[in-house]
Amino acid sequence: MPPVVEARALTKRFGTFTAVDGIDVEVARGEAFGFLGPNGAGKTSAMRMIGAASPVTDGHLRVLGMDPETHGAEIRARLGVVPQEDALDQELTVAENLAIYGRYFDLPRAVIRERIDELLEFVQLSERRRQRVDPLSGGMKRRVVIARALINDPEVMLLDEPTTGLDPQARHVLWDRLFQLQQRGITLLLTTHYMDEAEQLCDRLVVMDAGRIVAEGGPSALIAAHATREVVELRLGPEADAPASVALLEGTGHRVEALPDRILVYADDGDALVREVHARGLQPTAVLTRRATLEDVFLRLTGRALVD
Amino acid sequence: MATPIPLRVLEGHARAYRHTWRGTTIGAIATPVLFLTAMGLGLGQLVDDRGTGALGELSYLAWLTPGLLAASAMQAGAADGTFPVLAGTRWVKTYHTAVASPVRPRDLHLGNLLWAAIRISVIGVVFVVVAAAFGAVPLHRGLLALGPAVLTGVAFCAALSAGVVLLLRDQFLAGLNRFVVVPLFLFSGTFFPVEQLPPAAGAIARALPLWHGVELTRALALGTSPALAWPVHLGVVVALLVAGVVAGTVTFDRRLRP
Numbered sequence: 001m002p003p004v005v006e007a008r009a010l011t012k013r014f015g016t017f018t019a020v021d022g023i024d025v026e027v028a029r030g031e032a033f034g035f036l037g038p039n040g041a042g043k044t045s046a047m048r049m050i051g052a053a054s055p056v057t058d059g060h061l062r063v064l065g066m067d068p069e070t071h072g073a074e075i076r077a078r079l080g081v082v083p084q085e086d087a088l089d090q091e092l093t094v095a096e097n098l099a100i101y102g103r104y105f106d107l108p109r110a111v112i113r114e115r116i117d118e119l120l121e122f123v124q125l126s127e128r129r130r131q132r133v134d135p136l137s138g139g140m141k142r143r144v145v146i147a148r149a150l151i152n153d154p155e156v157m158l159l160d161e162p163t164t165g166l167d168p169q170a171r172h173v174l175w176d177r178l179f180q181l182q183q184r185g186i187t188l189l190l191t192t193h194y195m196d197e198a199e200q201l202c203d204r205l206v207v208m209d210a211g212r213i214v215a216e217g218g219p220s221a222l223i224a225a226h227a228t229r230e231v232v233e234l235r236l237g238p239e240a241d242a243p244a245s246v247a248l249l250e251g252t253g254h255r256v257e258a259l260p261d262r263i264l265v266y267a268d269d270g271d272a273l274v275r276e277v278h279a280r281g282l283q284p285t286a287v288l289t290r291r292a293t294l295e296d297v298f299l300r301l302t303g304r305a306l307v308d
Numbered sequence: 309m310a311t312p313i314p315l316r317v318l319e320g321h322a323r324a325y326r327h328t329w330r331g332t333t334i335g336a337i338a339t340p341v342l343f344l345t346a347m348g349l350g351l352g353q354l355v356d357d358r359g360t361g362a363l364g365e366l367s368y369l370a371w372l373t374p375g376l377l378a379a380s381a382m383q384a385g386a387a388d389g390t391f392p393v394l395a396g397t398r399w400v401k402t403y404h405t406a407v408a409s410p411v412r413p414r415d416l417h418l419g420n421l422l423w424a425a426i427r428i429s430v431i432g433v434v435f436v437v438v439a440a441a442f443g444a445v446p447l448h449r450g451l452l453a454l455g456p457a458v459l460t461g462v463a464f465c466a467a468l469s470a471g472v473v474l475l476l477r478d479q480f481l482a483g484l485n486r487f488v489v490v491p492l493f494l495f496s497g498t499f500f501p502v503e504q505l506p507p508a509a510g511a512i513a514r515a516l517p518l519w520h521g522v523e524l525t526r527a528l529a530l531g532t533s534p535a536l537a538w539p540v541h542l543g544v545v546v547a548l549l550v551a552g553v554v555a556g557t558v559t560f561d562r563r564l565r566p
């Protein structure tokens with residue numbers, strides 16, 4: 001069976017601006033694959049090309065073994081798309097939104113009715129079936145969109161920032177549903193700028209910045225390759241001399257990173273490092289030792305924070 | 309057999325319509341009926357008393373009715389070619405949802421036009437029945453005249469949606485109504501013959517597609533001959549429709565598949 005996505009030197013330009021700058025991606029069946037990157041990295045542009053919803057400017061792309069240029073409708077018939085914006089018809093009921101979308105796939109009306117029952121059960125919105133979309137909460141709307149994307153029983157789901165803007169509880173509910181979908185064998189492609197989301201959901205991911213892939217691998221492998229096991233965050237008082245403090249920290253850990261509000265020191269043993277910091281006479285107002293995350297990987301690779 | 313994709317889009321409109329028909333259809337029917345009453349009966353008395361030689365010795369009401377039918381169809385088509393299109397691309401973004409499915413941008417355009425044809429026909433039938441009850445037109449002639457009126461409305465819908473789909477802001481809308489739709493409505497031989505206009509303005513009015521639609525509709529409603537040969541009038545309206553369909557195929561794609 002061909003891979004779900006096979007992209008080589010995939011490029012998207014808008015006029016002279018290059019949004020996706022020659023990326024290589026291969027996604028196997030059943031995988032959960034993520035595009036992690038900050039605003040404007042080109043995640044949506046890449047997803048839209050893969051979703052056969054935007055023409056490829058340059059490079060090679062096959063989705064489910066087909067060329068989106070010539071087989072766009074066939075590809076889209078087998079995908080479930082959760083766009084960055086919900087784009088639900090707020091005037092209509094939950095069920096009507098799903099039914100209209102289902103008819104776009106030419107599903108028989110009886111099949112649609114059955115699937116709506118199952119899917120609303122799956123996203124825990126059965127009792128909202130006949131209610132208008134408008135008054136639903138953000139998390140509920142997102143679940144309606146997931147149900148809508150599943151109406152054609154897709155093999156692959158494209159999720160563009162599935163949980164952005166939701167509160168932690170709503171995000172966990174969504175993650176749980178997505179995990180279940182992956183258990184059923186559905187391939188998940190998602191974009192996110194939350195490292196915890198990527199760590200939760202993705203078997204493998206690429207880190208994107210300014211249209212390029214700057215790193216690729218499993219979440220823990222990426223952390224092992226580009227960060228240390230632990231990170232010590234030091235907050236200094238407002239009157240502290242940051243450059244002098246950084247100079248003082250030189251050689252205490254593997255690497256020292258000065259952010260506007262704090263200093264990060266990367267080390268294999270955080271507690272030992274904290275003792276060393278105090279031994280050198282530095283007196284931070286707050287000290288936090290934590291495990292390294294993909295956020296640190298991103299900072300390492302681009303010199304910038306992921307979420308600003 | 310697979311349902312042709314534009315028909316799936318049409319079905320979506322029909323399903324959504326259950327929630328929106330009050331707002332859109334009642335207005336579209338009430339307005340021409342109000343015009344018919346005020347202009348046809350009220351103003352018509354005055355006009356008829358002064359003599360209607362310029363109208364071919366018809367009552368003003370009889371002369372006005374087909375003009376109003378065609379112009380209202382144009383207005384309904386223009387409405388369908390603006391608000392729903394902006395909702396689809398900008399306000400609700402339902403078009404972006406649709407093109408993630410097997411629906412292509414051009415299917416949306418065609419499906420929208422089929423829907424507009426149905427909606428304008430329904431509005432037209434109600435108008436003709438009311439007008440026939442007023443004695444403004446024989447029912448069978450009024451129904452016959454629906455053909456060119458609906459064609460005119462759909463042609464305007466096609467042409468306008470082809471442009472509106474590219475709009476990135478809403479401001480343009482008010483101008484479109486004020487400077488395009490309303491002047492067309494007033495000056496295309498709807499309320500008075502274009503011969504009444506100064507010659508230059510009359511020439512402009514004759515060049516506009518709505519006048520040709522009005523001429524066709526009026527000729528069928530009254531059983532007379534139109535100002536120019538039938539194929540000329542029909543040709544202009546069909547040309548507008550074809551141009552709108554072809555242009556929309558390109559512009560919908562440009563907007564929805566960036």
Ligand SMILES: Nc1ncnc2c1ncn2[C@@H]1O[C@H](COP(=O)(O)OP(=O)(O)OP(=O)(O)O)[C@@H](O)[C@H]1O
Nearest residue numbers: 014019037038039040041042043044045046193566
């Ligand atoms: N239709 C378009 N026309 C012109 N430029 C565009 C278009 N769509 C996207 N861009 C530009 O391409 C770049 C990448 O945008 P894209 O939406 O792919 O980023 P993203 O990674 O999804 O960002 P975000 O996290 O904000 O959603 C941005 O600079 C954006 O302004």
Ligand SMILES: [Mg+2]
Nearest residue numbers: 043044045084
């Ligand atoms: Mg995006």
